[in-house]
Structure formats: C-alpha cells, structure tokens
Amino acid sequence: MMKTISRLRYKYWPDQIFGEILQKSWMETAVPLAVLIFTIVFFSTQIENFISPANLSDNFRQASELGFVVLGISLVLIVGGIDLSVASIFALCNLLVLYCMHVWQLPLPASIAITLVFGGLLGAVNGILIGYFRMRAFLTTMVTLIVFKSIHDLINVKVAVPISSNFPDSPMWDTMGYGSILSVPTAVWAFGIVALFCHILLTRLRPGWWLLAVGGNRRSAYNIGLPVNRIVALSYVASGALTSASAIFYAARLASPGADTGVGLEITVLTAAILGGIRLGGGKGSVMKAILGTLIILLLTNGLLRMATSAGTARIILATILLLAAALDIRWFKNRHKAVQEMYVSPAYLKLPEMPDDVAAPNAAFAPNDRLKNVETIGLGMIEAPEDVILDADDNLYSGNRHGEIIRFFAPDYKRHEVYARIGGQPLGMAFDAGYNLYVCVGGMGLYRVTADREVELITDETNRSLLSVIDDSRLKLADDLDILPDGRILFSEATVRYEMHEWQTDALEGRGNGRIILYDPKHKKTTTVLRHLTFPNGIVLGSDGQSILFAESWKCSIKRYWFDGPKKGDVEMVIDNLLGYPDNINVASDGNFWLAIMGMRSQVFDLAMRKPGFRRRMAKQLPGDEWLAPNINTGCIVKFNEAGEILDVLWDMHGENHPMITSMREHKGYLYIGGIYNNRIGRIKLDGADETFVSSGKYHVG
C-alpha cells in the first residue's frame, strides 16, 4: 500500500518543477516581488480605495518620477559606483526647468532639452572626477551633493519669487504634470519607454554588457581592453540626465521652487535600489529590480502617510521592513544556488523488468563471448571520444571528437587523418544524405550539416516551446542521434531537456522522461517535437517499412518503434522491453536486421535504486556528485536484433582487451566499425558472410 502511494507520488507529483522554477533567473527578484505583493495586500486591507483608479494613478505617477532617479542610480550601482548627488541635481534641474518655463517662457521642448543637457552636465562633473580622475564614488558624490545643494540654495533665494509669480500658458506642460494619455498618467508613459530602453540596453546591447562587465570585475574589463574610464563616466552622465527627467515631471506636477526640493532623495532612491535587490559593489542589477524597489518604497511611504501613522511609528515600520527585506534578499541571493543544487535533481520511480536469470549461461540470449577481442584499432590515441562513426562512398571514416571537430580517417588503411570540419560542440550521431552532406547531432548546439564542400551550417537549434514546461525547452540541449527519412525529413532524438551533455549521469539517476524525438522538415524549415517524455531516447534508425523508426530508450533498457507515416501514423510500440544493458545507437545491418550498441550493463543495485526514488533523492541532496550511484558504462556489447524483437547475435569483449566501451557501430562493406564515447580509438571487425557492397548511409536526399 505505502509502496503504491510512494510510486504514484513519484510518478505524478511534479517534483522537478520546484527545482526548475528556482533555477529561473527571474527568481532572483523573488524576494522584492514578494515584499511588493505583501505591501499591496497589507495596505489594500487597511486603507479603503487603496486600489482605486485615482489612487493607483497618483501612486504610479509618483513612482514614475522616482523611478527615473532609481534607474539612474541603478546604472551607477551596476558599474560599481554610487551617486549621492542625485538629490541636488534634482533640485537644480527642478529650478532650471521652472525658470525656463515660467520666467523665460521658452517653448516646452526647448526647456526640456536644456534641462536634460544640464542634468547630464552635472552628472558629467561626477563622471569626470570618478571615471577619469578615479576618485572614490561615495565621497565624491557626497561632496558634489553638498556643493550642488549650496549652489541651489544660493540661486533659489533669487529665483523663487519670479518663478512663483509667473505662470506659463502651456497645456502640454500641464498634461505632463497631471494629465493622462489613454487614462495612464503621462509620467508613466515616459518612464515606461525609458525603462524599456534601459532593459534592452542592459540585456541585449553591447554598451549595457560593458556596464555589467565593468561592475562585475573592473580589472578584467580593463584587461580585455574596455574603456573603463569612459564607461564609468558615462554611467554618471546617464544618472544625471535621468534625474533631470524626473525633475522635469516633478516640476510640471507641483511647479514648486521649494527650498527643500530633493532633500533626502539620495537616501530614498538608494533604499529603493537596494530593496529591489541591486547590490552595492556592482555587477548585479536589472531594470525590473529598480522598478520593484521603487514601487515598494513608494507604496510603503504613501501607505503609511495615508494611514495617518504617527511619524515615529512610520519610521519604525519603515526601518523594520527595510532591514527584513534586505536580510531576506541577501539570504536568498546567497543560498538560492545551493537550494537549486539540492532541489533540481528529482528522481522518479522507474521499475525495470526483472533481469533474466542466468544471463551468463552458455545458451542464454546474451551469453558472453570474446568475439570483440580481436578488433583492429584505428587511430589509437589520435582520437578522443568518437561517439558515432560513419563512412562515405569512398570508404573514408568520419568521427566526432571531444574537441568539437569531425575527424576524417583516409581509406584504405586509416593511418592518415585530418580535421574534416570544426563545429565547436561535441558531434554525436551522424548520417549522410544522398549528396554526401553529413548531418550531425551536436551536444549542446543542435542539428548541424557539414556540406560536401566542408561548410558547417546550422540546420536547427530550437523547436516549439511546450506550453506547460517551466524550463525553456525550445532550445536543444542534447541532440543525440538522427536518421534521414525517405521523404527527406529528419527525425532526431534529444536525450534530455533538463541537463547538459556532461550531466548525463544525473539524468540517469533521475530516470525521468526528460527526452523527446523531434522532426525537422526542411521544406518548411520547421522543427516540431513529435514524442515527449521519453527516458533518454538515444539511437534512431529507419524501419524496414520506411514509415517508422526504431529508437532506444537508454534508462528504460528498451527499444521502441514509432510510426511517422502510413496507416499506423503516431503509434508507438514496444520492440524489446528487457535488455541486459543501456541501449545506445542503432544502425541497419546488411541482412535487414539491426545493430544495437549497448553502452553499459545493468546491475541489480542500480535497478533497485531506480525503484527507490526517495533513496536517490537523499543521495543527491547529501552526497557530492562524484559519490552518486551511476549506471555502469565500462563494459558494453553489440547486439543484432530484428523488428520482432528477437536477439539474433551478441558480440562481447569479455576481458576488456580491445573494445569494451561501445556507443555505436556501423556496418560498411563487410566490416563493422565501432565507436565509444569514452574510448580513444575506433574499432573494426570483419563480419563473416556479410554483404561486401553494403553501405549503411547516404540513401535519401534531405529536402
């Protein structure tokens, strides 16, 4: 009973989702978001009409004004600086734009332009001092705060009266201050556009990456030749200009040359930025964080004001929330990666059929032998990790290696070799089309083609995103093997969507249906996923009817058949359900049957562990990765089977002398060529009585 419950729980409860959600980069902003939601919920229960359109519009208008400054200071913080002078820049710009509008009566665009330039210039003072003279940001902007403020105070006394005794006649100016466009306040529109631009800048454009690079590691940025001084200086210019934009909207709303304009603003915006999760010291930060921080601080202060909280209580509440939020965010930032590591691996229940008794008996289907003992070795020590091997019409031998290249061994003796093509990722399964263009599944990159002229081309690296998947499964993570269909389409397997290639053992430990089979249609250049939730789908080969494929599901130790065409289109049937090991690539044999590589042998211990997901979960949480159980892949064999699922022949290297580790094999003109991903050679063995003209690949055109 308990077993059934546990089985059902591990089968249907989506364990993996928690780890996947936690891993998302937007989870970095989880704490600020939670604080914001909490703030909104709290105040909307305490204050009537807190979520009324009028109040929201007020709050968003003010949030946008504040948001400009927070964006500015965020840019500076990202570069690893700080800008306290924003408060005084704000005050000066407020005064300037009011003087332009009220006293000089300049047209609105001119006033705005003058003020923005002026703000940028004030920022440039900081920028030059900090960027080029390399002064300390904190002290420098603190002193410029004082200097700008005293300039403001000196001027304010003289211009406040003229400003408040004239009123400009500019409906546009009023619209900026308290008007709306499509019932959204003007300031919100402006801020939205600027924020969007900043977001694109930071995430998509080179200058934004430079900002992050300088903030992340100034020394490295300097050493790779970035103009560090200029980048730092420009961030202060941006901060000044954004602050002046804020001052313009503030001026339009209140038209007030008040003496204490902007006092304490530096503290407010710094608080907003830190609450949003932007870190002092640089390299971390996003527009989203700046916006969240701004909203939190604004709703908090406005809400406390509206509740008529006494000043003392309001300050105590504010301080408590600031500290709690910061402490939470810092804990979160520090521990999220650990939590992801612990939670991401989520083993599933996987029951394999009992292994046949007496596997080693002389007359058993898999009875061991030593027929691979005398395999010839090709390229011993010259190739690393040949996962798959293939031969062209001239008998040249191709294989991928760990360094991301395809190596060609020249017929007839395969003593010479050259780099046929450089791809950049490890080549796995391969297939030739009729024009001898080589199609390759590349781990971590997708499906590639090396043309007969040795040009490397990308065929596809993304498929349709599934609706309910948390992780982005549109990118191909581990394309594994492929075959070309008679109609020119390509079917290929993707072993897992949850792990990188080098983490395949973790996927084995999980034993979950993380893999899929994907169809590439060259006519429409469309890639679609046709089968999902397969447990490490691996080898693929076209069936004899031309309407189906046979594919291996490694951790399920089974071979299945899938019809992509014909009357049984869409059906999946079991071919072999109880292999002795983990099946890898499949290829056709000259007699119409199929060769299957077994990359490693099952063991009772691992099979038992697969039925105990709780045990594996504890193991993954409590032990370092290199002490986890892993499937055995030291010893493999080659099996010949037919479409009825009967085992016809087995080839072993019992004593591990020449070729124990096998991931693929290909029959070519009477020989069987053998590859193994953890091998440093390619093997070749003469097949008795095989068709000496048989070529396994290059039958169909793609397209």
Added chain:
Amino acid sequence: MKLSNKLTFAAAAVMSMTIGGTAIAQQSINDPARDDYYATMKDRKVVFVPVFMGLDLTEGWSKIMANQAEALGYHYEVRNSNFNTAAGAQTITSLISEKPDVIVVQNPDVQSYARLLKRAEDAGIHVIQLNMKTNILTTGFVGADVVAIGEAQARAAVEHCASAEKPGKVLILAGPPTSPFSAYMLRGYENILNDNASMEVVGIQSTGSYESSKAKSITQVVVQQHPDLCATLGVWDAPDIGTAAALDEAGLSDQVFVSTSGGGGELSCRGIREGMWDHYVSYDVPGQGRDLNALISSALQDTNEVGSTKTVLYTPLVEFTADNVDQQDCWTLDSLR
C-alpha cells in the same frame, strides 16, 4: 402642542417652581440652530497636514483642533509630513482623491503646495492655511504677521541699545536661508534697523535648520570679534537657547539683549524668568487655535461654492519681558482646551 401637553406643561411648571431645579428641563425650549449645527458637524472630516509634529507650535494647534472635533463629533486626523515637503505634497495629492471636508495645512514655504491647494479647492475641499501662507489665498488663513514680529523685536533692541553712546552692535540669527518665514522676519528687522543710524548689524547668519548648537557657535565666534555686542535678534526660540548658552558662558548675559519669538508656551516664560532671553514676541498659539477652530466650523457649515469667501486672520502679538512675564498665559499642552 396639544391641550393635554399644555396641561402637563403647566403642571410641570408648577411642580418645578415648588420642588426647585430638579425638573428644570421641562421648562426648556429647543434652540432651533442647535440641532442643525451638530448634524452638520457629524461625521465630517478634517485633516491637518503640518510640516512637523513634536514641537510646541504644532502640538498645541493640533490639541485644540482635536478637542473641538471631539466636542462636535467630526473626524480629525493628522498626516505628518515630518519636515519633508515631497511627503507633504504626496499627502495633499492623495487627499484630493480622498475628499475630506477641510484640509488645514501648514505650508513649508510660499510656493510648494500652491498648485495643489488650488486643485484641492477646485475639487470642493476647503483649505485653511496655518501660520505660513502660499501665494494663493484659499478659504482661510490663520497666522502671525511675521514682518510685524520682526519689527517688534527690532524696536525693542533699538530701545535697549540706543542708550549706548557708540552704535549698538546687533547679531541676527536667521532660520533656513530659503524659508520665507525667516525672510519675512528679516524684512521686519530691516524696516526698523535701516532707519536707525545708531544700530550696526555685525552679522546675519543662518542657524541652518534652527539648530541651537549652530546658533551657539556662531554667537561664540561673533562675541570673540565684537565683545561689545549689544543685542541678538533670533527668529525662533528653539535655536536661541543656544544663543543664550553662548552668552552665558562668555559672561555677557547681562550686557547683551536677547530677543526672540515663538508660540508663547511654557518655554517662553521659563526663558524670560531664567534670564536666557530679555524679550519675546509671542504669536499666542491658544489664540491661533481658537481662530482656527472658528474657521473650521464656518467652513463645515458653508454651503456656498468652495473658495467664494476668503478670510485672513492675523494673530495679535504679545510681547513678553521680565516685567510682564508673570501676567502671561505660558500655556502647556495640558492647559490647552
């Protein structure tokens, strides 16, 4: 009234004459204005937006307003902007959408809230300004005539110093340089001192945001340079505690005439009695409170369009000296009603 009632009434009247006061209610008549008055006040809302709380001025005003609210049954609330003009502006902005009946606002300066106050009145909210005007006039203003305070202080200083043979040296301790309250006061000083050739202003210094420590160190420096200082004029009592401390340490308390101004609370009397200050111009917080309450209740009863009447009430000033201090009110928060 029905006959039976009349009879009862008559009987009761006789009864009451015989028994005395116990049944006097039976004799009473209803004031026709009274019910209306209370009904009008019921459940209305008045919000006070001060620049700060925690000082005798605002705490005093607030207490008086709260007392009337309790007596008349309307809601009274304080939204403290705590020395932050932007917070005050936010408060008024959200009040415009909340629509209370009356906003009482203490302006931080002449311009900051002007536009918002006009919008509030346009939205149908009565706005009463307190002690600091903006450059637009709303339903009401209650406060001191600041220029007159300055003139009164300066006149007292001239009176004290004119007897000296050489020009009387005066130190002026102003508030924040951009505060109009302080600027108006300086105008008052100027009005008198400029006409008096016998007076010499040796320094006009700002005490920052009314810091007593700053007032003290300025006074110390000036006294070093001008040991024959004759008078100091301070715009507010709080920083002038520091002024007095500096003079006390320099042993000049008797020589230098210290004039200051404020709300006339217990501190003012103590300051005069202990000899910290020689002259104090009070703008009488309890009196201002009564004016304020009168304006609030008339605003609540006003059925005309908001802003159609505008009332300005300047507070009568009271000058405290050692001679008259014992006749002064010297209010405390507890004595306010």
Added chain:
Amino acid sequence: MKKSVNSLKLDQQTIVTGLFLVIFLMFAIFLPGFFTAGNLLVLIRSVSVLGILGLGMAIVVIGRGIDLSMIATLSVPAALVMTLAAAGYHPVVAILAGLAFSIATGIVNGVLVAYAEIPALFTTLAVGIGIAGIGQSGMFEYDIIAWPVELDSIAWIGRGKIFGLPYSILAFAAAALIVHVFLKKTRLGFFIYAIGDNLSAARITGVRARPIIILQYVMSAGIALFAGLVLSASSNSMDTRIFNLTWIYDVILVVVLGGIGLSGGRGGVMNVIIGTILIGTIVNGMTILNVSFQGQNLVRGLILLSALLLDSIVNPRNEETAKQGDI
C-alpha cells in the same frame, strides 16, 4: 634611496595638513581677530562634538564599515538621559539607561552587518531611521528637550573652563586619547585594522571577526552618546530633529579627509583631528567674514573636493590592485 622616497610621499594626510596650514596662515595674516587665543579656543570648541563623532566613525571606518546611524544615536539616547533625569530619576540611573539604549543600538547594527551580512551603509541607514522613529513615538513630549537642572552636576562636560581651556575641548582630547590607545595599543584595536584591511585573511588567521564587528558599532554608539551629552550640555538643549540634517556627511568627511580610507584598515586618531580642525578653521574664518550659510557650504564643499582631487592625482588608484566592491 628608499627613505628619501618615503619622505617625499604625499599622502592624503600630508595634503590635508598642507591645505590646513595654507588656509590657517591666510586667515591669520589677512583676517584681524582670527589669530587670537580666544578665537582659536572657540574654533576648536565649535568642532569638538564633530571631532568626537569623527572618532567613533573612525573606528567603524577602519574596520571597513560605516555608521550612518550616529546622529540618531547621538540625539535619542542623550535625550532619554535628560528626560529620565527631569522625571526624577537619579542621574546615574538616567545615564545607565541611555548607555544601555545606545549599546543596544550598536549591537543591532553590528549583528545585522556581521551576521545578516546586510551592507553597513544600508543597515546603519535603516537603523538610524528606526532609532529616530523610536525617539518620535511618545518617548519625549517635544522634539527639542531642554537640559534639566537635575543634570547640572554633569553639565561641566559641555560648559565652563578649567585653566582657561573649555571642557568640551578637553572632552574631545580625552576621547581622542582613549580611542588612540584602543586602536594602537590593544589587541582588539589591532584586530579591527586586520578586519578592515582584509576580512578573509583576518578570519583565516583566527580573528573572531563577527564579534569584533559588533564591538565596532557598539563603540561608535557609545561615543555618539558621549558626544550627545557634551552637545546638549553645551547648548543647553537637545534637538532630536538633527537626524534630518546632513550632519552625518560632515562626520564622514572629517574622518575621510584626514586620510582614513573608506576601504578600511588605514589611518588613526591623528587623521580625525586634522580633518576636524580643517573644517573648524574654514567655518570659523568664514563666520568672521560674515559669509552667508550657503556661501560657507559652497566654499567648504569646493575645498574638500579639491583636497580629494589633489590626493587622487598625486596617488592615483591602481586598476590592478584596487579592491573589488569599493565605492
């Protein structure tokens, strides 16, 4: 050779000392009434509270932190002492209560910085706001508290003179001496330098860094209380609103101008004294000249800026050795 290079080295302390001498001489020559014993005493006395605060800040900055809550811990606990004394408690009880309050504040700061690992800048900012809030929530009747006669027995720390020296200068001197001995002669002081210079290295060598970080903030809070008592005794009242002012920037400037780097591990009491006296000289001279408040701020700001600029030109930062995360 090496010695001559050293003797020519212009570090920030030398630059600021030079600047101070130039300004001082200019005032002394051109400003009548500046170079008199009376005025010089007034000059130092006017900045002695700033100097005492600077000493507290110096301890924290040397340990690579910063304490923005000092102004709040200056005013609120001192006001508490005065209120309790006025309410009839014995002065000793009142002072102990104030001390307990400020130590608690220091511990809160320290724990949040050392254990919760919130940046010091942010922690002390928020704690300062909180302390000011506590001060405003009914603890005191008014924001400005007058010095009660009950405390006149200790009023001498801010008022009066002995042998012609005002006590507040002596208070500054005494605080300077104590902090100097603590930093240079005790093991804990040495550990603070080690932590400020390189936290990880200090930890590896076995320094228990976290308790010492807490100690830094407790000390700065205690010193702030002392400064608060001197200040309120001197000006006869304590204004708890000074939290709103930009005082804290002056304190940081006094510390850093003298040459205590914000990146920690450098400097000592001498630097604080030089920075304090420089600011005092500028303010005093300009007050004699009757320069307006805003004008004083402007001139002061420009002089400070040029001092920082000069230092950064003479001793440019090295991209290769600059510490990551310094601001």
